[in-house]
Amino acid sequence: AQKITQTQPGMFVQEKEAVTLDCTYDTSDQSYGLFWYKQPSSGEMIFLIYQGSYDEQNATEGRYSLNFQKARKSANLVISASQLGDSAMYFCAMRETGTYKYIFGTGTRLKVLA
């Protein structure tokens, strides 16, 4: 069954340091997409980064990179040089080819400290 697990309910990081947010997934499909979204306190979900299951390179978007380990079924988000504006909830999500259904994890609340 399709499932996303985020085991860190909350994380703290010092400004300008890097932080890794964990995400593991479960699927029986060979073709799927993995996403990370940011949800600030304002409530609007913002797309950050995408990784396809057949992509050989880890995805990067500016300060965001996705550490994709297919055999371990993990898709961790790495934020480099954290900024105060990075404080938010972060959700990992997956979409399978078979169902086209999106599912989201429970989220990790990140707090960046000055």
Add this chain to the structure above:
Amino acid sequence: EAGVAQSPRYKIIEKRQSVAFWCNPISGHATLYWYQQILGQGPKLLIQFQNNGVVDDSQLPKDRFSAERLKGVDSTLKIQPAKLEDSAVYLCASSLGQGISYEQYFGPGTRLTVT
């Protein structure tokens, strides 16, 4: 490019009353989603449309929730009658299509409080 529009932003109703939410997706986006996000949880998909057809409504409580997407553009989600446990943020999102690489664009959400 205009984003996903939702209204109202906030709504307070009493239990057993009805309520409707409206969503206008990004122009050209064929796929539209309604999510329910309870405080402290991730979004839960209620219904997914491809153009004006329903792709998935397996988690929609059909005895009280209904949704439509007339003409394949904007959409309305209705709750009738509302229960206390329906208190949540209702998010609308859209994407270009159903391909696995298509990211979703979200609206600001409607915060519903049922008293």
